[in-house]
Amino acid sequence: SQTIHQWPATLVQPVGSPLSLECTVEGTSNPNLYWYRQAAGRGLQLLFYSIGIDQISSEVPQNLSASRPQDRQFILSSKKLLLSDSGFYLCAWGQRMNEQFFGPGTRLTVL
Amino acid sequence: GEDVEQSLFLSVREGDSSVINCTYTDSSSTYLYWYKQEPGAGLQLLTYIFSNMDMKQDQRLTVLLNKKDKHLSLRIADTQTGDSAIYFCAESIHDYKLSFGAGTTVTVRA
Numbered sequence: 001s002q003t004i005h006q007w008p009a010t011l012v013q014p015v016g017s018p019l020s021l022e023c024t025v026e027g028t029s030n031p032n033l034y035w036y037r038q039a040a041g042r043g044l045q046l047l048f049y050s051i052g053i054d055q056i057s058s059e060v061p062q063n064l065s066a067s068r069p070q071d072r073q074f075i076l077s078s079k080k081l082l083l084s085d086s087g088f089y090l091c092a093w094g095q096r097m098n099e100q101f102f103g104p105g106t107r108l109t110v111l
Numbered sequence: 112g113e114d115v116e117q118s119l120f121l122s123v124r125e126g127d128s129s130v131i132n133c134t135y136t137d138s139s140s141t142y143l144y145w146y147k148q149e150p151g152a153g154l155q156l157l158t159y160i161f162s163n164m165d166m167k168q169d170q171r172l173t174v175l176l177n178k179k180d181k182h183l184s185l186r187i188a189d190t191q192t193g194d195s196a197i198y199f200c201a202e203s204i205h206d207y208k209l210s211f212g213a214g215t216t217v218t219v220r221a
Contacts, residue, residue, distance in 0.1 A: 032207050043199070043211050043214055044211040046208060049208065092154075102146075102153035105153045
Protein backbone atom coordinates (compact mmCIF):
# COMPACT_ATOMS: atom_id res chain seq x y z
CA SER A 1 0.00 0.00 0.00
CA GLN A 2 1.01 3.59 -0.49
CA THR A 3 2.19 5.86 2.32
CA ILE A 4 3.24 9.48 2.40
CA HIS A 5 5.64 10.97 4.93
CA GLN A 6 6.43 14.55 5.84
CA TRP A 7 9.37 15.78 7.84
CA PRO A 8 9.62 17.53 10.24
CA ALA A 9 6.24 17.43 11.99
CA THR A 10 6.75 20.81 13.64
CA LEU A 11 9.26 23.58 13.11
CA VAL A 12 9.93 26.94 14.74
CA GLN A 13 12.19 29.23 12.75
CA PRO A 14 13.28 32.88 13.04
CA VAL A 15 12.42 35.41 10.36
CA GLY A 16 15.06 35.46 7.64
CA SER A 17 16.22 31.87 8.17
CA PRO A 18 16.11 29.21 5.42
CA LEU A 19 13.54 26.45 5.17
CA SER A 20 13.51 22.91 3.86
CA LEU A 21 10.46 20.65 4.21
CA GLU A 22 10.56 17.13 2.90
CA CYS A 23 7.84 14.88 1.55
CA THR A 24 8.32 11.29 0.42
CA VAL A 25 5.89 8.76 -1.00
CA GLU A 26 6.25 4.99 -0.84
CA GLY A 27 4.51 2.22 -2.71
CA THR A 28 3.93 3.94 -6.03
CA SER A 29 5.88 5.30 -8.96
CA ASN A 30 5.63 8.54 -10.93
CA PRO A 31 3.04 10.11 -8.62
CA ASN A 32 1.68 13.61 -9.05
CA LEU A 33 2.95 15.61 -6.05
CA TYR A 34 1.52 18.72 -4.42
CA TRP A 35 2.41 21.27 -1.74
CA TYR A 36 -0.39 23.15 0.02
CA ARG A 37 -0.40 25.71 2.80
CA GLN A 38 -3.23 26.00 5.28
CA ALA A 39 -3.28 29.21 7.32
CA ALA A 40 -4.98 29.09 10.71
CA GLY A 41 -8.73 28.56 10.34
CA ARG A 42 -8.63 28.79 6.57
CA GLY A 43 -8.80 26.55 3.56
CA LEU A 44 -6.03 25.11 1.46
CA GLN A 45 -3.84 27.15 -0.84
CA LEU A 46 -2.06 25.20 -3.58
CA LEU A 47 1.59 26.29 -3.73
CA PHE A 48 3.26 23.89 -6.17
CA TYR A 49 2.46 20.75 -8.07
CA SER A 50 4.54 18.33 -10.10
CA ILE A 51 3.34 15.74 -12.61
CA GLY A 52 6.84 14.48 -13.35
CA ILE A 53 10.37 14.68 -12.09
CA ASP A 54 11.25 17.66 -14.29
CA GLN A 55 7.86 19.35 -14.19
CA ILE A 56 7.07 21.67 -11.31
CA SER A 57 4.40 24.33 -11.56
CA SER A 58 4.10 27.27 -9.21
CA GLU A 59 0.67 28.54 -8.33
CA VAL A 60 1.48 31.54 -6.18
CA PRO A 61 4.47 33.87 -6.64
CA GLN A 62 6.27 34.16 -3.31
CA ASN A 63 9.55 33.47 -1.60
CA LEU A 64 9.06 29.69 -1.64
CA SER A 65 10.39 27.18 -4.17
CA ALA A 66 9.93 23.46 -4.77
CA SER A 67 12.18 20.74 -6.13
CA ARG A 68 11.77 17.08 -6.96
CA PRO A 69 15.22 15.45 -6.66
CA GLN A 70 13.77 11.95 -6.96
CA ASP A 71 10.57 10.51 -8.38
CA ARG A 72 8.91 10.16 -4.98
CA GLN A 73 10.49 13.06 -3.10
CA PHE A 74 9.20 16.61 -3.06
CA ILE A 75 11.02 19.42 -1.23
CA LEU A 76 9.66 22.83 -0.26
CA SER A 77 12.29 25.48 0.36
CA SER A 78 12.84 29.09 1.17
CA LYS A 79 16.02 31.14 1.38
CA LYS A 80 14.56 33.68 3.83
CA LEU A 81 11.40 33.07 5.80
CA LEU A 82 8.80 35.76 6.41
CA LEU A 83 6.33 35.97 9.29
CA SER A 84 3.54 35.35 6.79
CA ASP A 85 5.05 31.96 5.92
CA SER A 86 3.72 30.52 9.18
CA GLY A 87 1.10 27.85 8.63
CA PHE A 88 0.39 24.19 8.23
CA TYR A 89 2.10 22.74 5.15
CA LEU A 90 0.57 19.71 3.55
CA CYS A 91 2.05 17.47 0.91
CA ALA A 92 -0.21 15.28 -1.22
CA TRP A 93 0.22 12.69 -3.92
CA GLY A 94 -2.07 11.45 -6.67
CA GLN A 95 -1.87 8.75 -9.29
CA ARG A 96 -4.93 9.22 -11.41
CA MET A 97 -6.02 12.48 -12.93
CA ASN A 98 -7.30 14.25 -9.83
CA GLU A 99 -7.46 12.04 -6.71
CA GLN A 100 -5.14 13.28 -3.97
CA PHE A 101 -3.94 11.72 -0.73
CA PHE A 102 -2.44 13.87 1.98
CA GLY A 103 0.49 13.54 4.33
CA PRO A 104 0.33 14.34 8.07
CA GLY A 105 1.54 17.92 7.59
CA THR A 106 4.27 20.17 8.99
CA ARG A 107 3.36 22.95 11.41
CA LEU A 108 5.69 25.91 10.73
CA THR A 109 5.91 28.87 13.09
CA VAL A 110 8.03 31.81 12.03
CA LEU A 111 8.96 34.16 14.88
CA GLY B 112 -11.80 34.13 -3.97
CA GLU B 113 -12.52 30.42 -3.92
CA ASP B 114 -14.62 28.65 -6.53
CA VAL B 115 -15.97 26.20 -3.99
CA GLU B 116 -18.12 27.53 -1.16
CA GLN B 117 -19.14 25.94 2.11
CA SER B 118 -20.72 27.17 5.30
CA LEU B 119 -18.04 27.52 7.98
CA PHE B 120 -19.69 25.87 10.98
CA LEU B 121 -22.18 23.15 11.82
CA SER B 122 -23.25 21.98 15.26
CA VAL B 123 -25.09 18.70 15.59
CA ARG B 124 -26.30 16.53 18.44
CA GLU B 125 -24.77 13.07 18.83
CA GLY B 126 -26.96 10.49 17.10
CA ASP B 127 -28.56 12.99 14.71
CA SER B 128 -27.74 13.29 11.02
CA SER B 129 -25.32 15.94 9.80
CA VAL B 130 -25.69 17.55 6.40
CA ILE B 131 -22.80 19.58 5.01
CA ASN B 132 -23.46 21.59 1.88
CA CYS B 133 -21.15 22.82 -0.85
CA THR B 134 -21.52 24.74 -4.09
CA TYR B 135 -19.00 24.73 -6.90
CA THR B 136 -18.60 26.64 -10.12
CA ASP B 137 -16.80 24.51 -12.69
CA SER B 138 -19.47 22.62 -14.63
CA SER B 139 -16.77 20.54 -16.33
CA SER B 140 -15.61 18.98 -13.06
CA THR B 141 -15.39 15.22 -13.47
CA TYR B 142 -15.07 14.30 -9.80
CA LEU B 143 -16.16 15.92 -6.55
CA TYR B 144 -14.63 14.97 -3.24
CA TRP B 145 -15.19 15.13 0.49
CA TYR B 146 -12.18 15.22 2.79
CA LYS B 147 -12.06 15.10 6.60
CA GLN B 148 -9.39 16.84 8.69
CA GLU B 149 -9.02 16.08 12.39
CA PRO B 150 -7.11 18.55 14.59
CA GLY B 151 -3.41 18.76 13.77
CA ALA B 152 -3.63 16.12 11.04
CA GLY B 153 -3.63 15.96 7.28
CA LEU B 154 -6.71 15.53 5.12
CA GLN B 155 -8.31 12.13 4.79
CA LEU B 156 -10.25 11.33 1.63
CA LEU B 157 -13.70 10.27 2.79
CA THR B 158 -15.52 9.71 -0.46
CA TYR B 159 -15.90 11.02 -3.98
CA ILE B 160 -18.57 11.05 -6.64
CA PHE B 161 -18.29 11.01 -10.37
CA SER B 162 -20.12 13.84 -12.09
CA ASN B 163 -22.53 11.56 -13.95
CA MET B 164 -23.89 10.19 -10.67
CA ASP B 165 -26.44 11.89 -8.46
CA MET B 166 -25.99 9.82 -5.32
CA LYS B 167 -23.41 7.64 -3.66
CA GLN B 168 -23.77 5.81 -0.36
CA ASP B 169 -20.95 4.38 1.69
CA GLN B 170 -21.95 3.08 5.13
CA ARG B 171 -22.96 6.17 7.18
CA LEU B 172 -22.04 8.58 4.40
CA THR B 173 -24.37 9.68 1.62
CA VAL B 174 -23.24 12.07 -1.09
CA LEU B 175 -25.85 13.88 -3.17
CA LEU B 176 -24.95 15.76 -6.34
CA ASN B 177 -27.22 18.23 -8.11
CA LYS B 178 -25.25 19.00 -11.22
CA LYS B 179 -27.79 21.50 -12.54
CA ASP B 180 -27.45 23.66 -9.44
CA LYS B 181 -23.77 22.73 -8.90
CA HIS B 182 -24.62 21.65 -5.38
CA LEU B 183 -22.96 18.85 -3.45
CA SER B 184 -23.89 17.59 0.01
CA LEU B 185 -22.52 15.09 2.49
CA ARG B 186 -24.88 13.45 4.94
CA ILE B 187 -23.47 11.64 7.96
CA ALA B 188 -26.00 9.36 9.60
CA ASP B 189 -25.93 8.72 13.36
CA THR B 190 -23.24 11.36 13.96
CA GLN B 191 -20.68 10.39 16.59
CA THR B 192 -18.16 12.44 18.60
CA GLY B 193 -15.42 11.04 16.37
CA ASP B 194 -17.05 12.81 13.44
CA SER B 195 -16.06 16.19 14.91
CA ALA B 196 -13.62 17.61 12.37
CA ILE B 197 -13.29 20.01 9.47
CA TYR B 198 -14.87 18.74 6.25
CA PHE B 199 -13.62 20.01 2.90
CA CYS B 200 -15.46 19.83 -0.36
CA ALA B 201 -13.28 19.79 -3.49
CA GLU B 202 -13.85 19.76 -7.21
CA SER B 203 -11.50 18.52 -9.89
CA ILE B 204 -10.36 21.22 -12.23
CA HIS B 205 -7.93 21.21 -15.11
CA ASP B 206 -4.25 20.29 -15.00
CA TYR B 207 -4.39 17.65 -12.26
CA LYS B 208 -5.60 20.12 -9.67
CA LEU B 209 -8.34 20.23 -7.09
CA SER B 210 -10.10 23.36 -5.89
CA PHE B 211 -10.99 23.20 -2.20
CA GLY B 212 -13.62 24.99 -0.18
CA ALA B 213 -12.69 26.75 3.05
CA GLY B 214 -13.95 23.83 5.12
CA THR B 215 -16.92 23.29 7.42
CA THR B 216 -16.11 22.78 11.09
CA VAL B 217 -18.50 20.16 12.47
CA THR B 218 -18.96 20.05 16.23
CA VAL B 219 -20.81 17.11 17.73
CA ARG B 220 -22.40 17.82 21.10
CA ALA B 221 -23.58 15.23 23.58
